[in-house]
Structures are given as structure tokens and as C-alpha cells.
Amino acid sequence: MSFFWNAMTLVTLLLPGRIWAANQCEDTRANDFNLSVTSRRNFTGHRIVQVVTAMGGSSLSYTPPVILDVDHRQLNDHGSCSTMMTVTTTISPSPPSDYEVVNGLGFYKMHTTALRWEDARDKCVQEGAHLIIINSDEEAEVVRTYFVRKPKILNLTENGHAKLYAHVGFHDRYVEGTYITLKGQPLDQSGYARWDANKPNSRNDHNCGFANKDVKYHDGPCEWQQFYICEFEP
Template identity: 30%
Template structure:
């Protein structure tokens, strides 16, 4: 049995891969954004059936080390689920993805991963 949805939102899990920028553009076509994870309940809901790494709506491409959510949510006040040692400060890794264990990694934005879009209802 699946977990109840933790908030009023709709999620789209892609079966295709894309770069981070392509993923965000795709979500925008759905009137959505790459997912913004606001709680441990939401993270659990999202990764319960994940079998692949998926892009999330988090990046530090404007300024190294200053992470931003695509919807403007304040990064400093939100929960974080970085894997130990992540983000590792590699200047070529400016976009975040969530792995099947629910932990976040920074990746080169040109990497190709599946994606999760989130749309408010």
C-alpha cells in the first residue's frame, strides 16, 4: 500500500531522462516545476517507489554554494536530505537529484536523469 500524499499537490514521475534544464522546461510545459521537497513525509512519499535517480528543483548554478529552490522557497529554512559528503562543492555539480534511497546528490546539470514535476492544486 502506498503512502498518503503529504500535501495538496500533483506529482509527475517521468519515464524519460533529461538534463536538469530540459527537465525544468518539461515541467513548465505541464504548468509545474521540478519538485520542491518541504518535509520528511514528502520525501518518503516520493522515494517509496523510486528505482532511479530523479532531478529535483534545487540548484546552485547562480552562485556556487548558494542553493535555490525553483519556486523561490527559502533553502536555508527547509529540511535537507543530502547524502553524507554532499553537496561536495564540485564547481561542475550545480543541480540536485534524489536517489532511490531518498538522499540528495549534486550532479552536473548536463547529466541525464529522470525527473519529478510538482504542481499545486
């Protein structure tokens, strides 16, 4: 889990009206260009950024707020001078207002309306977040704290099944017995992979990840309706 991330885009501009002289690129006239940034979220809630440049304009606009670090160098190609520009964007969007901040980790929200694993995953994405992926003992403590703060959820049942777990963002739906996170990382490389006794049980219909009140992992049917925690990463 990272608190900030960078998206790097390399843009090459060939600016007209330039000449090569005395080992330098010199302008024969002024040239303006526009730089615009657009972004969208993928299915894990992460942002994909696109940087676009256009010649002949005089304005600069982008959404959401982005810090642009622009580096450029001039190149000579048989007497023609071009400018290569590298644009690094650092995006730090604001979390939803009802998410709680945990210093040094991120932003979290526990949903107490039980859903199936896939529905819980989709609900987190709708909020610009993702189903929690536990990457450390410190983050496991966040989950444990939610169970302590909301003890009534452990007493709820549905069709005779107790709601003792919270959905977690890992599964083995692609290859039986090979558990990966929602980001495609092997679970045993995610920083936290503590299973409860006799788990996983490797049943073919137990393909989604859960954590109990002690933050020990279980595998179970994706159709189980349980509580869940969404994680927002700026």
C-alpha cells in the same frame, strides 16, 4: 508547498453622479461596471492574476473559474464620493489528468524518460507544474515511493553512468555553494535538506540538485540525464 493561494488586487473606482449628504454617499443614478479576470503562469508554474474593471457594461466574464470575494467602502473627498473596492481571487485549477493526488500534499507525476535538469524543469512547466521541491518528510516519502514502484530505473545506464537519481528543483547556479529552490528560497529553509554523505562536494561543475532512492540529496552536473518528478500545486 501550499494547496491553495490567494492573489489580492486593489481597485479604486470613482463613480460619477454621486453626492455627499447626511454622512452618506447617495446615488443620483444607477451605474453598472464590468469586472474581468485574466491569468497567466510564470516560469515556476504559478499563476499571476489581473483584475480589470470597466464602467458602462452589464456583463461579467473570466477564465479560468475564479471565486471573487469583493469588499468595498465609500470615501468622501471634499464632497466627492468615491468607492474603493478590494477584490480577492482564489484560484483552484484542475491538475493534468495523468498526475497522481497525494492527500494533504498535492499532485505528482514521475517521468521515466531521462532528461537533463534544465529540460526536465522545462517539461514540468509545460505541464503547468514545476520540478518537485521537497518541503517535508512526508513529501520525501512520495519520492521514495516512486523509486520503490519503478525499480527498473535503477538498473538503467547511459554511457556507463547509472541512472540512480531523480532531478529535484534546487541548484547553486547563481552563487557557488548557495543552494536555492526554483522559487528562490534557500534550500535550508525549504523544510527538507538532507544530503548524502560527503555531499555537496562543491565542484564548480556540479550545480544542479538530485535525490537518490533514499531521498538523500546530491549535487551534480546539470547535463546529467536522469528521471524526474513534476509537482502540480493548485
